[in-house]
Amino acid sequence: MNIECPAPRHEDERVLLGHGAGGRLTAELLDTLVLPALEGQPGPLEDAALLPGHPDLVMSTDSFVVSPLFFPGGDIGSLAVHGTVNDLAMRGAQPLALSVALIVEEGLPLSELHSVLRSLGKAARAAGVPVVTGDTKVVGRGAADKIFINTTGVGRLDKALRPSAALARPGDTILLSGPVALHGTAVLSTREGLGFDSEIASDSRPLHRIVRALAPLGPDVHTLRDPTRGGLAAALNEIARDASVALEIEEGAVPVPVPVASACDLLGLDPLTVANEGCLVAFVSPAAALDALAAMRSVPEGADAVRIGEVLPAGPAGRVLLRTLVGARRVLDMPLGEQLPRIC
Amino acid sequence: MNIECPAPRHEDERVLLGHGAGGRLTAELLDTLVLPALEGQPGPLEDAALLPGHPDLVMSTDSFVVSPLFFPGGDIGSLAVHGTVNDLAMRGAQPLALSVALIVEEGLPLSELHSVLRSLGKAARAAGVPVVTGDTKVVGRGAADKIFINTTGVGRLDKALRPSAALARPGDTILLSGPVALHGTAVLSTREGLGFDSEIASDSRPLHRIVRALAPLGPDVHTLRDPTRGGLAAALNEIARDASVALEIEEGAVPVPVPVASACDLLGLDPLTVANEGCLVAFVSPAAALDALAAMRSVPEGADAVRIGEVLPAGPAGRVLLRTLVGARRVLDMPLGEQLPRIC
Missing domain, CATH: 3.90.650.10 (PurM-like C-terminal domain)
Known part of the structure; x- marks a missing residue:
């Protein structure tokens, strides 16, 4: 149970924006810190993973922190649906269910929250995937930037497809x-x-x-x-x-x-x-x-x-x-x- | 597809800390804004929901924003595991798999991230549930407070239990x-x-x-x-x-x-x-x-x-x-x- 996990090389090392950018720094953070801590062995943490004991199901998670919340062609709500539906799809799966978890900054106008959620709901219905469960957290002013959304999806694998x-x-x-x-x-x-x-x-x-x-x-x-x-x-x-x-x-x-x-x-x-x-x-x-x-x-x-x-x-x-x-x-x-x- | 969703009653209404506290304000926000936008009908969004087409499986999501990150008896990492394992358990389910999504503030010492993840991994192993997939986002200084963690779990229902x-x-x-x-x-x-x-x-x-x-x-x-x-x-x-x-x-x-x-x-x-x-x-x-x-x-x-x-x-x-x-x-x-x- 007590799996060794290498400590950061320098005590004063800090998280950089680039650690979240999906490039070489992200890969390094995952391989040297995240994966050893979580599982004890390095290796790719897949965008969508098979559910143990259920070889026809995959699971995928993504948090959305886009700024601004609204942009031409979408907003953080629709993006949160598309992002997770697509991660499932890249494993060859059709979306079965989504969870939605909100972290909202105190003081966000309810009208903006409303717009985001309406867009999220519309995108989920258009993709044919139900939102089955959720969570809402509020943090004080300045502790988050407006709204962050996590969506996690479960998908059913198409029998014929096993892309990797x-x-x-x-x-x-x-x-x-x-x-x-x-x-x-x-x-x-x-x-x-x-x-x-x-x-x-x-x-x-x-x-x-x-x-x-x-x-x-x-x-x-x-x-x-x-x-x-x-x-x-x-x-x-x-x-x-x-x-x-x-x-x-x-x-x-x-x-x-x-x-x-x-x-x-x-x-x-x-x-x-x-x-x-x-x-x-x-x-x-x-x-x-x-x-x-x-x-x-x-x-x-x-x-x-x-x-x-x-x-x-x-x-x-x-x-x-x-x-x-x-x-x-x-x-x-x-x-x-x-x-x-x-x-x- | 175009489901009516009531707009906030006053344009200047804003999100309050109490909207995330789990009390009457939370219930009101869910019933009047979140649920109509997501599904078109009010009603309780369960802590853990049945997966469509898989009557033996439930899904639950929770975001963790606890401050401080470390406290006597735990930290945000162990809490993120226990919280979601427990939401599944309250439906009578044993945990099958977890996803972990991190939102990290730029500048967080890697040593703190390392401690949190090590604790999360240890708690998951102790609970007997694998972390199967993940996501890491980094936001600029001041756009989040250190680290927020979403965990989403899938659990298998015990055949004999159907608590509600x-x-x-x-x-x-x-x-x-x-x-x-x-x-x-x-x-x-x-x-x-x-x-x-x-x-x-x-x-x-x-x-x-x-x-x-x-x-x-x-x-x-x-x-x-x-x-x-x-x-x-x-x-x-x-x-x-x-x-x-x-x-x-x-x-x-x-x-x-x-x-x-x-x-x-x-x-x-x-x-x-x-x-x-x-x-x-x-x-x-x-x-x-x-x-x-x-x-x-x-x-x-x-x-x-x-x-x-x-x-x-x-x-x-x-x-x-x-x-x-x-x-x-x-x-x-x-x-x-x-x-x-x-x-x-």
């Missing part, structure tokens, strides 16, 4: 369900008053129907991942690492809407590292690629699905290569830390 | 598993530097083994409830309301440790409204009362179990009466709002 980051294989075709970097740039533009928010709306949406459409392809669907914090770059690097493969992405094939590209240019951001909340990457057998693309496009959420690259037949494990617009190849690295705090 | 607040019946014997008001006074004493903390330790502990010990009594166990926020007074009032019965409690039978009584005297608190994190009330058939008491006392967590009262054969529905030490009867009301903010 570790299952990506040499030769796989890499598909992307829609344009990238909309969520991060929409939130940032609203927060900083940059004025892009009339042109850019978050892609926040549930992805479980795309996954359901892919289900008939069964084991030909190797890997599903929604590129949230850390963007497409983080998601692809995680898959390349977990599957010990090398990937090549065609930069020109990744859809980046023009206003998003302009906003990223201005802000010095790489759209491939900006968070998304409504697209997914799918790694599929090359023989099934056309069928998979058609399946994704058969639902509105996947109407803009495209092929963006492939898993190389050989190459350094864990490497993500980008074939640029001018035909050069460069390494697409794992983002280090926090570019855009409180984006979800 | 609505099932308390006239004639039932009311049992209490241990002394009250330890948790609230321990946290308050530590926070305010009152010096009681050498004598008072939180009762934070898992209660699922008491419930397992009661399982052989099956349907004779009508109601289980752990009196957390709002204390014994809130728990009893909720049961009296949900079961439409009147209760009578012997004040002299409710164990209040001497240092707790002294602290409450000094602070002007009623120990019956102070939060607990390691005791439960059980409403059982009178014929099974002695067996239930013996079962509770058979596990260390229930060693101090006592009979504290009964459900009256008749009486005003929803009424909780207290027979005082001098033999008088007074009404024990539902606490209104916040006595002790951020106690859990």
Whole structure:
């Protein structure tokens, strides 16, 4: 019972914003501190985990701290539903039930709480998932920033689908369900008053129907991942690492809407590292690629699905290569830390 | 899909600390705002809810915002495990899996995060429940107070037990598993530097083994409830309301440790409204009362179990009466709002 857990290396080490950004610092915090303390052994804590004794059920949790609460294309309420529905979906599961836990700052106008909850309820009904239980905590002024929402979901696995980051294989075709970097740039533009928010709306949406459409392809669907914090770059690097493969992405094939590209240019951001909340990457057998693309496009959420690259037949494990617009190849690295705090 | 949800009555209404205290204000917020927004119909959002399509499984969520993080008898890490294990147990379930979601303030010493997580991991192992999935968010300095933890649990129902607040019946014997008001006074004493903390330790502990010990009594166990926020007074009032019965409690039978009584005297608190994190009330058939008491006392967590009262054969529905030490009867009301903010 008394499992050794390494103490922080320096007594004065502190939590940084980057520890929550989904990049290398997050991975380091998880591997060196969180996982040893919780379970006694390092290893990936999955976005959605199998329930012991119930091999058809998965569970996933996510806390939402986005600032501002309301942004073009969504708000913290709808985002809290989509985020957890999508984490379940990336394991190949359809959502069965959600819990909702609120931490509210004293003094928040009830009208704002009301708007957030109404949006949350509407998003849950639209996704077809009931909110079965909840919790509300209030903390004093200044002890939280307006409202934080945790949603935890239980999902039922589709029998035919068992996608996992570790299952990506040499030769796989890499598909992307829609344009990238909309969520991060929409939130940032609203927060900083940059004025892009009339042109850019978050892609926040549930992805479980795309996954359901892919289900008939069964084991030909190797890997599903929604590129949230850390963007497409983080998601692809995680898959390349977990599957010990090398990937090549065609930069020109990744859809980046023009206003998003302009906003990223201005802000010095790489759209491939900006968070998304409504697209997914799918790694599929090359023989099934056309069928998979058609399946994704058969639902509105996947109407803009495209092929963006492939898993190389050989190459350094864990490497993500980008074939640029001018035909050069460069390494697409794992983002280090926090570019855009409180984006979800 | 477009369910009507009443707007706040006054535009300038704001969230109060009392809205999160587990008393009348919390009930009002849930009934008038949260539940209509989420589900379109008012009604109790259970502490632990059945999973659709899986009648043997329940789900429960709780966010922990206790301040300070460390107190005699526990810390936010162990509390986060016990709180959710106990919510599952009050439905008659044994814990199957936990998720853990952290919201951490930038600048928190890694050593404190490490202590909290180590304690959380130890409490989970001691309760026999695996942490299967997690999430970590970091917010800027001043946007949260150190660390908030959400735990969500899935539990498996014991076949024989189906306790519910609505099932308390006239004639039932009311049992209490241990002394009250330890948790609230321990946290308050530590926070305010009152010096009681050498004598008072939180009762934070898992209660699922008491419930397992009661399982052989099956349907004779009508109601289980752990009196957390709002204390014994809130728990009893909720049961009296949900079961439409009147209760009578012997004040002299409710164990209040001497240092707790002294602290409450000094602070002007009623120990019956102070939060607990390691005791439960059980409403059982009178014929099974002695067996239930013996079962509770058979596990260390229930060693101090006592009979504290009964459900009256008749009486005003929803009424909780207290027979005082001098033999008088007074009404024990539902606490209104916040006595002790951020106690859990």
